[in-house]
Amino acid sequence: MRNFEEKTIASQTIYTGKVVQLQVDDVQLPDGRAAKREIVKHPGAVAVLAITDEGKMVLVRQFRKPLEKTILEIPAGKLEAGEDPGDCAARELEEETGYRATGLTHVVSFYTSPGFSDECLHIYQAEGLTKGEVNPDEDEFVELVECTLDECLERIQSGDIMDAKTVAAVYLWQARVSSGR
CATH class of the missing domain: 3.90.79.10 (Nucleoside Triphosphate Pyrophosphohydrolase)
Incomplete structure (x- = not known):
């Protein structure tokens, strides 16, 4: 099975509201390249x-x-x-x-x-x-x-x-x- 995991290098919360939080993560892709991920955090x-x-x-x-x-x-x-x-x-x-x-x-x-x-x-x-x-x-x-x-x-x-x-x-x-x- 191939590893598709992205390693988080840095994470920054850019907004915290009543319902959601928005964070931007810098990640290392499985092939070593870097990318950004915009993530909406929600309590469920x-x-x-x-x-x-x-x-x-x-x-x-x-x-x-x-x-x-x-x-x-x-x-x-x-x-x-x-x-x-x-x-x-x-x-x-x-x-x-x-x-x-x-x-x-x-x-x-x-x-x-x-x-x-x-x-x-x-x-x-x-x-x-x-x-x-x-x-x-x-x-x-x-x-x-x-x-x-x-x-x-x-x-x-x-x-x-x-x-x-x-x-x-x-x-x-x-x-x-x-x-x-």
Whole structure:
């Protein structure tokens, strides 16, 4: 097996914000040449695949400034320092949608954009949903949307759902329905 590791020669943090930190690393490539790597450091996040008793996926519609548009997403949020991902999933589900779950099961974790970020996203499946009051963060404006599997698949095809974690969750839901789980 060939070694593809890049050795860090120097690292400089050039920005630290509320959500991310940006660093630039000088690295030595496996062939000895030098290169620079721009890295977004992120504390990680969770997302929740929640299906109501009526067979509808719980989504939120919200404006995303980097895209300059409003999109549909599954409930999600950033991990706080030292926070358990399952606890974060329960908190985000309730804050953004008002739903509480009697159980949350970890489904999958993945790196969202490993070419430039270390963000790891954890998807949880919510069970035993009960409706409550929406309580978003003070700078968060969301609208609850519930869609059937067919509606979600149509929204992916139309481009109404383009968020990677949501697309993955819809196809995961479809696979579970197809396999009878």
